[in-house]
Amino acid sequence: MFGAFGAATAYADDINFEVMVDRSSVSLGSAIQLSLTFHGVQDISAVDLPKIDGFDARYLGPSTRMSIVNGKTTRSITHLYTLIPLKEGKLYIPSLSIDYRGKTYASEPIKIEVGSQASRQSQSPATTHQGVLEGLDDKVFLIMQTGKKKAYINEIIPVTIKIYINKLAIRDIQYPQFDHQGFVVDKFAEPKQYQEVLGGVSYYVIEFKTNIFGIQAGELKLGPAQVNCNLVAQKNASRRRASSNDFFRDNIFDDFFGRYTSHPIQLKSIDIPINILPLPEAGKPESFNGTVGNYRFYLEAEPRDVKVGDPITLKMNIRGDGNLKTVNSPTLNLGDSFKIYEPEVKQDKSSKSFEQVIIPTKDTITSIPKISFSFFDTVSGTYKTISKGPISIKVKPLAKGEELKILELPGVAPGSGIREETLGRDIIYIKDNPGNLKRTGKNFYSNGFFIVFLFIPPLMVIATSVFQSRRERLMTDLRYARGLRAPKAAKKNLLEVKQLLSAEDTDKFFDTVFKTLQEYLGDKFHLSSAGITSDVIEQLKSLDVEAGILEDMEGCFNVCDRARYAPSSITQEQMYDTYILLTELIDKLERRKI
Amino acid sequence: MRKRLFFTLTIILFSFQGIGLCGESAYGRQLFYQGNAEYAQEDFRSAIEKYEQAIRLGYESGPLYYNLGNAYFKNDSLGKSILNYLRAERLMPRDADLASNLKFARSLIKGGAIPQEQAWFARMFAKFWTSFALGATASIGVIAYIILCALVVIMILYRRARRPLIYACVPVALVLALFTGAFYVNFQETAAQEHAVVLENDIESRFEPFDEATVFFTLNEGEDLVIMDSKQGWIKIKRSDGKQGWIEQEAVEAL
Numbered sequence: 001m002f003g004a005f006g007a008a009t010a011y012a013d014d015i016n017f018e019v020m021v022d023r024s025s026v027s028l029g030s031a032i033q034l035s036l037t038f039h040g041v042q043d044i045s046a047v048d049l050p051k052i053d054g055f056d057a058r059y060l061g062p063s064t065r066m067s068i069v070n071g072k073t074t075r076s077i078t079h080l081y082t083l084i085p086l087k088e089g090k091l092y093i094p095s096l097s098i099d100y101r102g103k104t105y106a107s108e109p110i111k112i113e114v115g116s117q118a119s120r121q122s123q124s125p126a127t128t129h130q131g132v133l134e135g136l137d138d139k140v141f142l143i144m145q146t147g148k149k150k151a152y153i154n155e156i157i158p159v160t161i162k163i164y165i166n167k168l169a170i171r172d173i174q175y176p177q178f179d180h181q182g183f184v185v186d187k188f189a190e191p192k193q194y195q196e197v198l199g200g201v202s203y204y205v206i207e208f209k210t211n212i213f214g215i216q217a218g219e220l221k222l223g224p225a226q227v228n229c230n231l232v233a234q235k236n237a238s239r240r241r242a243s244s245n246d247f248f249r250d251n252i253f254d255d256f257f258g259r260y261t262s263h264p265i266q267l268k269s270i271d272i273p274i275n276i277l278p279l280p281e282a283g284k285p286e287s288f289n290g291t292v293g294n295y296r297f298y299l300e301a302e303p304r305d306v307k308v309g310d311p312i313t314l315k316m317n318i319r320g321d322g323n324l325k326t327v328n329s330p331t332l333n334l335g336d337s338f339k340i341y342e343p344e345v346k347q348d349k350s351s352k353s354f355e356q357v358i359i360p361t362k363d364t365i366t367s368i369p370k371i372s373f374s375f376f377d378t379v380s381g382t383y384k385t386i387s388k389g390p391i392s393i394k395v396k397p398l399a400k401g402e403e404l405k406i407l408e409l410p411g412v413a414p415g416s417g418i419r420e421e422t423l424g425r426d427i428i429y430i431k432d433n434p435g436n437l438k439r440t441g442k443n444f445y446s447n448g449f450f451i452v453f454l455f456i457p458p459l460m461v462i463a464t465s466v467f468q469s470r471r472e473r474l475m476t477d478l479r480y481a482r483g484l485r486a487p488k489a490a491k492k493n494l495l496e497v498k499q500l501l502s503a504e505d506t507d508k509f510f511d512t513v514f515k516t517l518q519e520y521l522g523d524k525f526h527l528s529s530a531g532i533t534s535d536v537i538e539q540l541k542s543l544d545v546e547a548g549i550l551e552d553m554e555g556c557f558n559v560c561d562r563a564r565y566a567p568s569s570i571t572q573e574q575m576y577d578t579y580i581l582l583t584e585l586i587d588k589l590e591r592r593k594i
Numbered sequence: 595m596r597k598r599l600f601f602t603l604t605i606i607l608f609s610f611q612g613i614g615l616c617g618e619s620a621y622g623r624q625l626f627y628q629g630n631a632e633y634a635q636e637d638f639r640s641a642i643e644k645y646e647q648a649i650r651l652g653y654e655s656g657p658l659y660y661n662l663g664n665a666y667f668k669n670d671s672l673g674k675s676i677l678n679y680l681r682a683e684r685l686m687p688r689d690a691d692l693a694s695n696l697k698f699a700r701s702l703i704k705g706g707a708i709p710q711e712q713a714w715f716a717r718m719f720a721k722f723w724t725s726f727a728l729g730a731t732a733s734i735g736v737i738a739y740i741i742l743c744a745l746v747v748i749m750i751l752y753r754r755a756r757r758p759l760i761y762a763c764v765p766v767a768l769v770l771a772l773f774t775g776a777f778y779v780n781f782q783e784t785a786a787q788e789h790a791v792v793l794e795n796d797i798e799s800r801f802e803p804f805d806e807a808t809v810f811f812t813l814n815e816g817e818d819l820v821i822m823d824s825k826q827g828w829i830k831i832k833r834s835d836g837k838q839g840w841i842e843q844e845a846v847e848a849l
Binding site: 425426427428429430431432433434435436437438439440441443444445453454456457458460461464465468 | 597603619622623626627630633648649652653654655656657658660661664665667668686691694695698699728729732733736739740743744746747750751777
């Protein structure tokens with residue numbers, strides 16, 4: 001697509017001569033712009049172009065430029081020509097030489113590809129994104145490059161991805177993505193932007209750089225890289241040009257207000273095969289654990305004069321070039337004389353440091369053993385080991401009576417997998433007071449009595465509730481109350497009657513008998529006691545009281561009446577009979593209503 | 595007047611317990627103090643003898659088992675030590691010294707901690723319910739029970755007292771419910787299941803109760819187990835991680 005790399009420039013003293021085209025592929029019917037730029041002078045007149053095979057040249061005019069940067073003045077003059085291709089195929093703009101003030105300046109030839117007109121149809125803005133991208137391959141493209149095509153596992157490989165843009169408006173460029181099966185990829189740094197001339201054409205370049213390293217051996221493939229971005233095009237449905245290429249030739253940056261559309265496009269690069277070599281097994285030291293690069297190793301330990309149980313901080317620093325991610329804390333083989341804690345890791349651009357706390361547990365220790373750090377040097381292709389130490393230290397025993405306390409250091413966790421040692425702990429002393437010395441097995445709650453006893457409270461509750469309801473009934477239900485009272489009152493009265501019988505007091509006797517009848521029948525049948533006479537018998541008939549009872553009742557009443565009106569006719573025997581009759585009457589009535 | 599009778603009955607019943615012991619336990623206390631004296635002299639064997647004698651005579655208390663546990667510990671009998679600490683724990687579950695010593699002793703069990711079958715919250719739950727000794731739980735429960743019944747009786751008899759007393763009933767009922775629950779849980783843990791502690795290291799637990807059976811897992815001195823069954827000198831045990839097996843009876847002692 002593009003010809004020779006680099007610009008077609010000639011240098012001589014402070015003047016240089018540059019030949020550039022605005023694009024290196026074109027279709028028949030379109031033109032390319034050729035510019036001849038002289039830096040450092042401004043008074044060179046238009047150059048007559050020699051006849052260029054396959055092109056028709058026309059001079060457009062000069063343009064001068066002067067800039068002052070940091071006090072330095074630069075001047076240039078550019079002559080612009082239009083070149084119209086006359087035939088298809090690969091055409092060359094030959095080397096151009098210019099004489100100026102006795103010196104000759106020449107440029108390199110530039111290759112131009114001319115395509116047929118048919119392949120570049122005029123396209124309306126409503127075409128698909130793919131359609132938009134066709135024909136723009138030379139105006140915007142993606143290149144991926146790697147610093148090495150062959151590397152060891154874990155060796156750093158720099159990767160550069162560049163977007164080349166020629167006279168297009170590209171916006172919303174996303175970070176590139178690429179397949180990296182078998183590699184670990186770093187984040188992209190901030191992209192750089194600059195101008196680069198490629199094949200005689202000046203491009204605007206956006207460069208992304210990152211580092212990768214392979215984690216498996218073999219022939220791996222990196223990429224292809226992909227970048228998503230938006231192409232901004234002028235909405236020019238009405239203005240039809242001769243070909244789509246002219247769409248973008250003129251000032252795109254003029255009309256911003258609603259006269260442009262955004263087309264999302266995807267740029268793709270080629271893929272790059274990379275051969276990842278496995279690290280050689282021969283010569284691999286024991287202390288090697290994957291570090292690749294070229295490093296220096298520094299070791300410090302302090303304090304060097306401690307007591308048993310006091311911490312010592314080991315400071316290990318590794319600096320150099322290479323894959324710092326693969327730099328691990330050197331393994332410490334200190335045996336069981338030290339208690340080791342996890343190291344604290346700090347990393348900056350070119351060095352990694354590990355601070356690790358160790359605690360000597362015996363006073364017989366005289367030194368910290370040698371610590372080795374191994375890595376694979378990719379430059380020489382060999383393993384290298386740097387060892388530091390042993391470092392002599394002085395460990396004093398504990399004073400008599402001092403307990404060994406291994407404290408947990410803040411922010412540092414103890415090595416896992418080691419069972420917690422309880423050095424120096426002991427049981428708490430015995431108790432002086434025997435407490436409540438009881439008989440074994442004699443629990444009050446398993447005692448039989450206790451279980452029985454447990455039933456008493458609820459029984460109490462039930463009893464109380466029955467009692468209470470009865471009491472309430474007595475207070476509210478008068479008939480019931482009187483009914484209960486009747487026999488008791490009657491008994492009392494009968495007793496009185498009996499006494500009067502023996503006293504032979506006829507008047508009083510029959511008065512009391514009558515009273516008894518009254519009260520009893522009144523209470524029993526809930527009638528007004530005072531108003532009871534022999535008429536009550538009629539009332540009681542309707543209450544289904546038995547005839548026999550009523551007869552007895554009648555007898556009692558009659559006797560009482562007779563006694564009232566003719567007391568002298570009553571004999572002692574009659575009185576006795578009356579008493580018996582009354583007693584039986586009450587008895588029968590009592591038995592009845594149950 | 596019925597209530598008065600009832601209360602007197604209660605008091606009499608309870609005092610039965612108290613009267614019986616006062617005189618006898620003096621001897622037990624004596625042995626306890628003697629044991630303490632031996633311990634202070636660092637003569638742990640004699641201390642053990644004295645404490646064990648008190649126990650043989652039928653006495654027990656939290657401090658007695660605790661001191662015995664200490665004495666065994668000092669005498670390098672980890673199994674017996676833990677056994678007695680666990681007995682003490684049933685009688686004084688909230689004692690901090692005991693908890694500390696038991697934890698320490700358990701940490702010395704050969705082979706390290708055994709993964710528990712119950713989830714931590716189930717264990718916390720059980721621990722909460724057993725935070726009172728069985729006897730204390732029962733006592734508090736019974737008192738709450740009596741108070742509640744008394745309140746109900748009063749509420750029946752005195753209409754006007756009903757409203758305010760309802761508010762008194764609620765907490766009492768709550769206490770009753772809690773302690774009844776606690777009693778039940780505690781009972782299940784202690785009295786309903788028989789616990790035991792291993793007395794020697796490397797005790798082999800087999801699938802079947804005879805010498806030639808395949809060994810399933812090994813037990814170490816101090817581990818506590820639940821006894822599930824027994825058969826001709828062999829007992830079937832269950833460890834705290836749920837594993838079950840048969841071991842010889844002599845290898846353990848029950849709580």
